[in-house]
Amino acid sequence: MAQKMANVSTSDHVVAAHQAVPAILVADGLVMRFATAEGEITAIDDVSFDVAPGEFLAVIGPSGCGKSTLFNIIGGLLGGYRGRVAVGGETISGPHASIGMVFQEESTFPWRNVVDNVAFPLEIAGVPRRERLERARRFVSMVGLDGFEKRYPSELSGGMRQRVSMARTLASEPKILLMDEPFAALDEQTRLLLGDKVLQIQQELKQTTLLITHNITEAVQLADRILVMSYRPGRVKRIVDINLPRPRTSEIVSSEAFGRYVAQIWGDLREEASRGMVDDEARALHAHDHKHEQKA
Amino acid sequence: MSAAAITARRFTPPVVGFGSAIFVLAAVEFLIRIGLINRFIVPLPSEVAASFGRVIVEEDILHRFLQTAWECSAAGVLLAVFGVVIGAVMHRLPLFRRACETWVAAFASAPLVLAYPLFLVLFGRSALTIIMLAFLSGLPPVILKTLEGLGATRRVLINVGRSLKLTQAQQFRKILFPSALPTIFVGIRLGLIFALINVVGVEFLINFGGLGQLINDLAERYDLPGVYAAITFVILVSVLFFVTTERAERWLRSVG
Numbered sequence: 001m002a003q004k005m006a007n008v009s010t011s012d013h014v015v016a017a018h019q020a021v022p023a024i025l026v027a028d029g030l031v032m033r034f035a036t037a038e039g040e041i042t043a044i045d046d047v048s049f050d051v052a053p054g055e056f057l058a059v060i061g062p063s064g065c066g067k068s069t070l071f072n073i074i075g076g077l078l079g080g081y082r083g084r085v086a087v088g089g090e091t092i093s094g095p096h097a098s099i100g101m102v103f104q105e106e107s108t109f110p111w112r113n114v115v116d117n118v119a120f121p122l123e124i125a126g127v128p129r130r131e132r133l134e135r136a137r138r139f140v141s142m143v144g145l146d147g148f149e150k151r152y153p154s155e156l157s158g159g160m161r162q163r164v165s166m167a168r169t170l171a172s173e174p175k176i177l178l179m180d181e182p183f184a185a186l187d188e189q190t191r192l193l194l195g196d197k198v199l200q201i202q203q204e205l206k207q208t209t210l211l212i213t214h215n216i217t218e219a220v221q222l223a224d225r226i227l228v229m230s231y232r233p234g235r236v237k238r239i240v241d242i243n244l245p246r247p248r249t250s251e252i253v254s255s256e257a258f259g260r261y262v263a264q265i266w267g268d269l270r271e272e273a274s275r276g277m278v279d280d281e282a283r284a285l286h287a288h289d290h291k292h293e294q295k296a
Numbered sequence: 297m298s299a300a301a302i303t304a305r306r307f308t309p310p311v312v313g314f315g316s317a318i319f320v321l322a323a324v325e326f327l328i329r330i331g332l333i334n335r336f337i338v339p340l341p342s343e344v345a346a347s348f349g350r351v352i353v354e355e356d357i358l359h360r361f362l363q364t365a366w367e368c369s370a371a372g373v374l375l376a377v378f379g380v381v382i383g384a385v386m387h388r389l390p391l392f393r394r395a396c397e398t399w400v401a402a403f404a405s406a407p408l409v410l411a412y413p414l415f416l417v418l419f420g421r422s423a424l425t426i427i428m429l430a431f432l433s434g435l436p437p438v439i440l441k442t443l444e445g446l447g448a449t450r451r452v453l454i455n456v457g458r459s460l461k462l463t464q465a466q467q468f469r470k471i472l473f474p475s476a477l478p479t480i481f482v483g484i485r486l487g488l489i490f491a492l493i494n495v496v497g498v499e500f501l502i503n504f505g506g507l508g509q510l511i512n513d514l515a516e517r518y519d520l521p522g523v524y525a526a527i528t529f530v531i532l533v534s535v536l537f538f539v540t541t542e543r544a545e546r547w548l549r550s551v552g
Contacts, residue, residue, distance in 0.1 A: 075459055094461075101459040105452040111474045111549045121460050124470070172460065 022089075023050035024208055025074070025176050030083035032069050042233035043069040047083075049227055049236060051176070054206040058223035060213055060265065062273040064280075066234030067212045068104075071180040074210065075101045087176065100174030104181040108153040108164045115140055115149040117164050121172035139167040142201055159183075159190045163197065170201070177209045183218065192250040195221045203247050216269065220244070220261045221253060228265060231272040232279070238268050339520040344528075347521035355510055355522075357529060364495055364506040365533050367423055371430035371491040372537065375438050376484050378431075383442025383480075384468070393443065404436035409497050421502055430494040434487030441483025445476025474549060481545045488537050496530055507533070 030047040033040050044066035051057045061067050072078035074085055076095035084091055087098045108117050115136050122132035140149055143163040153161050162182050169177060183191040195218060202209055202222075213219050219226045223242050230237045242261055244252055252258050321341040327333045328340050351357055386393040412429060419425040449472050457471045473480075499508025507530050514522040 077455055077458055095459050097461065099459070101455075103452050103455060105450070107452045107456050109453065109456075109471070109474070111477070120470075124460055124462060124466065 021052050024053045024088055025051040025210065026084070026086040027070075027074060028084040028086070030070070030073060030081055030085070032066065032073060032078070032081040044073075045233035045235050047229075047234065047236055049239065051208060051210055053175075053208055056202055056209045056211070056222055056224045057227060058211045058213055058219035058225070059227045059229060060216065060219045060269065061229030061234060061237075062231050062269060062276040063214065064232050064276050065229040065272065066232070067214070067229065068180060070234070071101075071178065071212045075099055075178055077101075097172075098175040100169035100172050100177050102162075102166050102169050102177065102179040102182045104184050106153075106158065106161050106165075106185070108161050108168075110153050113150050113152050114145060114156070114164050117153070118167045118171050120168055125172070136167075136171055139171045140164075142170065142204070143167040144197060159186050159194055162186070162194065166198075166201075170205070170207075175208060177207050178212075179209065180212045181214065182211075184213075184215075191215070191218060192221070192253065196250050198222055199246075199248050216262050216265050217253060220258055220265065221248065221250060226261075226265060228268045229272075231275040237272070240265060240268075336520075339524055343521040344524040347519075347525045348528075351510075351514075351522050351525045355514075355526075357510070357526075360505065360507050360510050361529050361533065363423075364492075364499065364508065364530070365536065367426050367495045367499075367506065368430065368488070368492050368533060368537065370423075370427045371434060371495065372484070372488050374427070374431040375434040375487045375491060379435050379438025379483065379487060380442050380480060382435075383439045383483075384446065386439065387443055387446040397440075397443065400436050400439050404440065408433045409494055409501075412498055412501055415498075416502065421504060423504070425502070426495055426498045426504065426506075429498050430491035433494040434489075434491035437486035437490065438480070438483040441486070442476065442480050445479030445483075446472050448479065449475040477545060477549055481541060485538065485541055488541065489534070492530070492534055492537070 027050070028048050031045055032043045034043055047066075047070060049057070059067055059070060069078065073081050076085075076092060076099065079093070086092065087096055092099075109120065112120065115133060118139050119132045119136035122135060127135070137149060140146065143166055145160060145163055145167070148156065148160065153164065156164070166179075166182065183194050186194065198209075199222060201207065209222075211219070211222060220242060226240045226242060227236060228238045228240065229235065240261070244255070244257060244261070324333065324338065325341045328335050328338060386396060408429060412425070415425045415429050419428055453471050453475055454467065457467045462470065495506070496508040496511070498504075499506040500512045501508075503509050503512060507526055511523055511526045511530075514526055
């Protein structure tokens with residue numbers, strides 16, 4: 001694949017170009033096709049990459065590039081694809097205990113208070129009540145929600161609820177944290193501040209993280225590498241190493257280097273986003289014409 | 297918020313509710329006294345209030361109240377258990393759901409109480425006849441609301457369960473059921489209303505104890521204030537069930 005970059009690996013034990021350790025997550029030649037009323041659509045095509053332990057990889061692309069499809073495949077929620085996903089060398093074909101998922105939509109359980117929400121994975125794992133509540137409180141504190149343990153999700157803001165979801169996922173102590181645009185529904189300021197929180201947690205836990213996003217600032221603020229995807233079918237267009245110093249905070253967004261990365265990635269994305277827009281307009285026009293033809 | 301404000305917030309709704317009821321009763325009393333409402337159809341609320349003592353002492357009200365409440369409880373337990381189980385099975389088996397949902401909805405509007413002679417033949421002149429009729433009358437809303445609640449569970453919550461590798465049973469117990477609980481309880485409350493109406497109705501028709509029979513007796517004696525006093529006890533049974541279901545819902549959510 002001509003578009004594939006040199007550092008896109010196709011083997012479990014390939015050493016990522018920038019790190020001398022085996023990859024913990026490998027996606028190899030992923031292809032996913034959906035049958036629709038308009039015919040078969042290739043959502044993602046030959047997507048391959050790997051993630052090293054402790055690394056933060058962001059996947060960015062325009063709407064319709066198959067980011068969520070990729071999220072669901074890696075999380076094991078979607079089958080029927082071609083290719084292979086491996087965690088620690090083991091090929092997986094469904095949800096895996098090593099992968100913890102944070103969803104884009106609000107996903108706290110409204111009938112459980114904060115600490116019980118966070119303790120949920122431990123409850124499923126059969127951890128005794130006292131121990132699981134103790135461990136849950138640690139993760140509640142880690143996401144900065146001390147004092148809110150007994151509150152219900154309906155009493156919290158959108159940002160706080162997403163932090164509860166993140167704490168719940170972290171409580172299961174996954175090897176890989178997989179996040180699908182977790183801050184998409186939040187305002188920009190909250191998003192930047194939560195980005196700080198994510199950086200702090202990643203620093204503390206050395207958590208391997210794969211973030212799916214369409215927000216360039218967020219991707220550059222958080223990631224070690226950014227995988228840029230093309231518009232439909234979603235392919236790996238480029239992988240950009242982000243050589244910004246760590247530990248980072250949201251203050252990094254005002255640096256010159258940050259601006260250069262944002263400009264570089266926007267340069268890659270602009271063409272793809274334009275294609276997406278043209279495609280959307282053509283489809284809307286087609287649907288409009290089709291409706292009129294049917295009326296006539 | 298200050299302690300006084302919290303207290304006011306807590307007690308204002310029941311005080312307003314009680315005050316509204318007093319106001320309505322006073323208005324009815326006034327309309328009857330000036331002749332706008334026929335007192336041979338609707339007795340004076342003051343006469344109804346005065347008849348309570350007589351009904352309680354002379355008509356063995358506690359025993360009748362407990363009998364109606366017991367029959368209604370038995371029907372309530374049956375319709376909650378069977379309604380939720382049937383609803384869950386229909387949710388799990390889409391073909392079964394598509395095949396039967398319309399029938400269940402149609403069954404909800406059937407005047408089942410008219411089939412009481414058949415139930416008398418099947419179960420005899422006993423409490424079982426009353427319980428079975430009440431159970432079957434209250435079953436459709438529980439099934440339909442269980443289906444609605446389970447079907448409305450947000451996809452993302454199910455995906456959280458899938459990502460944590462929950463078994464089917466855990467997925468139902470830990471996610472689907474608690475998520476559907478508020479809607480299921482709407483169905484159970486509706487079912488209990490249908491059940492109570494049928495319990496009192498069949499007690500009235502087959503003259504088999506309980507508050508229904510008392511209402512029949514008092515009506516035949518043309519003791520209108522007594523009839524309305526007895527109806528008030530039926531409302532009390534209903535209040536009792538609403539309070540119980542509310543507590544049960546809160547408890548189930550807390551353990552979900």
